[in-house]
Amino acid sequence: MSGIPLPTPNPITRPHWEGCREGLLRVQRCSACGDFVFIPRVGCPRCLLETLEWVESVGRGTLYSYSVVHRPQRPEFEVPYVVAIVELDEGWHMLTNLVECEPEDVRVGMKVEVSYREMSDEITLPYFRPRP
Amino acid sequence: MAHPLHDIAIVGAYHTRQARKLDVSEPALLLDAIRGSLASAGIEASEIDGVNVSSWVWRVNCREAVQWLGGHPCWTGNGSPGIEAVLEAASAIATGQAETVLIAAAQAGEYTDHSATVSWTRPSSEFVECWGLYTAAEFALIARRHMHLYGTPPEALAEVAAAIRSNGARNPEAVMVGREVTPEDVLASRMVADPFHLLDCCINSEGGAGIILTTRERARDLDCEPIFLLGGGTDRQGMSYTSAPIWDLHGRVGARAAGRAFEQAGLGPSDVDVAELYDPFSFEIIRQLEAFGFCKEGEGADFIGDGRIRMGGELPVATNGGLLSYSHAGLAQMLQKVSGAVRQLRGELPDELTVPDASVAIASNGGAGALFCDVLLLGKEPA
Known part of the structure; x- marks a missing residue:
């Protein structure tokens, strides 16, 4: 997958991508209502407040x-x-690619976990793979 | 009190030639759409006092179109060419900002790099683009979840595609005229983005269209058959193609649009005779029929069976061949769902593609993968 279009982080999204580079799947969570928010935003869509904090996801979920x-x-x-689309164990969803799995073995509901791949000095992408 | 939309009629509807590749420039194609719409309504350019005209590659816009039309229009619309533009123009007419509005759009010369998918299917977004997503895959993620939840089989998707492509096969104006397709053909075609085979997916082509709206009172004086607005609505759920198309959140997009449209019209799904629905991919028809209330959620696969959405069935869908077979000309395809419904109700399609005694049509734009879905109800008789 060399040469694919890579993300260009901006101030709102950069903590997510910096997390990936460090092996951490970061997601925003509202400190007021507790909702998880992804993709990154400036404010909580429920509270309309700048109460979003970066937290670490367990990086496990289901397809x-x-x-x-x-x-x-x-x-x-x-x-x-x-x-x-992976539904993380915390209940939020993200787009990704499933890797280390034959296409004919893919099933909705299968257990998956994050699997990082370094694409450039700046960008590491959070792929997912099956987990036992 | 009567709904303000009920005082508005569509008096002109015109489609340019459609082809994989046209031999005209995009501005010339747009001008053809404008001329044809005026002729269809039987009115002069000097009578147009509102415009919403746009093209994709040359970026012709409404302000420029004012000058194209000799400076007569005083109102310009900004809505995307389609149901959004129709509702905006109707509001302008109802509030006295304009009396007669031209909406036209054309697209040609866009698709040149065939190693990648068409540009509008893959807008740049940092949480989408790196995963290789594009429109077919976005809509596939919605379809797959529905198949998982309700057991919707690939054969149902294939029946939708074959039904619509059969219409196009019999339409001399369709890009895919003469290309009869069976459900078996759809299932045997190569896979694009599972569960969509090649023939589950719309084509890409060039073309344009235009319509003209005016008051019912003005329409009475014109030498044309007016088609009346009965109701309309929009359902917007976010930026297209920037985040995951999650079925639980977006699977019923369009329900709010249809709810408003039917309420304004004083009608229900059983009153609809023909459905010019957005058909970028086969499954989207099943989803919209559920979201709009033609059947319950999860029952779409059964609903489209037994030829119900084919010509001669209870609810023919995409009668000119739709985006799957007639044409998908950039944003002009949205307007063509409206103009196509008008032309169907006016009896301008070939006899074998004309729904006998059709008086009420539904048109739709957008869909689940795109996170928006608009609905318009049109009638041969006023509400």
Whole structure:
């Protein structure tokens, strides 16, 4: 997957990407209502306050939905690849790719865990893989 | 009290030629859409006092279009060409900002790098782009969750695709005219983004369209068949293609739009004769039929069976062949759902694609993967 488009962090999203580089899956949580917020935002959508704090996710969850993609977004993506929505154990969702799993073995509801891959000096991406 | 939308009629509806690749420039195509819409309504350009005209590549906009039309329009709209623009223009007419509004859009010359998917399917977003997502995969994530929850089989998706593509096969104006497709063909076509095979996915093409709205009173004086606005609504749930399309949050997008539209019209789903629904991918039809109340959540696969959404069925869908077979011309495709519904109700399609005695049509734009879904109800008779 070399040459794929990589994130360009901004001040709101940078703590998430810096966490990935350190092997931590960071997500925002509202200190007032307790809601998890992803993707990163400036304020809590429930409280409308700047009460979002960065917390560490356990990085484990289940596969909420997926698609095995055979026609790539760009030629830099090696096919087939598995785009996925993971429901983290804390209850929030994120987009990712499922790796270390044959496409025919992918199932909604399977247990997964984060698996980091360093893509550049700045960017490490949080892929997910099956867990026992 | 009557709803203000009920005082508005669509008096012109025109589609340019549609093709994979047209031999005209995008501005010329847009001008064709404008001329054709005026001719369809039987009015002069000097009578247009409001415009919402746009093109994708050349970025022609409403302000420029004022000059294209000799400086006559005094009102310009900003809504995306489609149901959003129709509701905005209708509001402008109802509040006296304009009397006769032209909405037109065209797209040509966009898709040149065929190694990647079309540009509008993969907007740059740092939490999406690196995962190789694009429109087909976004909508696939919604479809997969529905299949998991309700057991919706790939065969149901294939039936939707085949039903719509059969319409296009019989439409001389469709890009895919003559290309009859069976559900078996859909299932046998190569996989694009599981569960979508190639033939579950819309085509990419070039083309344009235009419509003209005015008051019911003005419409009476024109030498054309007016089609009346019965109700409309929008349902916006966030930025398209920036975060995960989660079924629990977005699976019923459009329900609020349809709810408003039906309430304004004083009608229900059983009153609808023909459905010009947004069909970027086969599953989206099943989802919208559920969200709009034509059937219960999870029952869409059964609902579309037995030929119900085919020509001759109870609720024909995407009668010109839709985005799967007729044309998907950038943003102009949204407007073509409205103009297509008008042309269907006016009886301008070939006989075998005309729904007999159809008086009420539903049109929709957007869908679950895109996190927005708008609905418009149109009638041969006023509300």
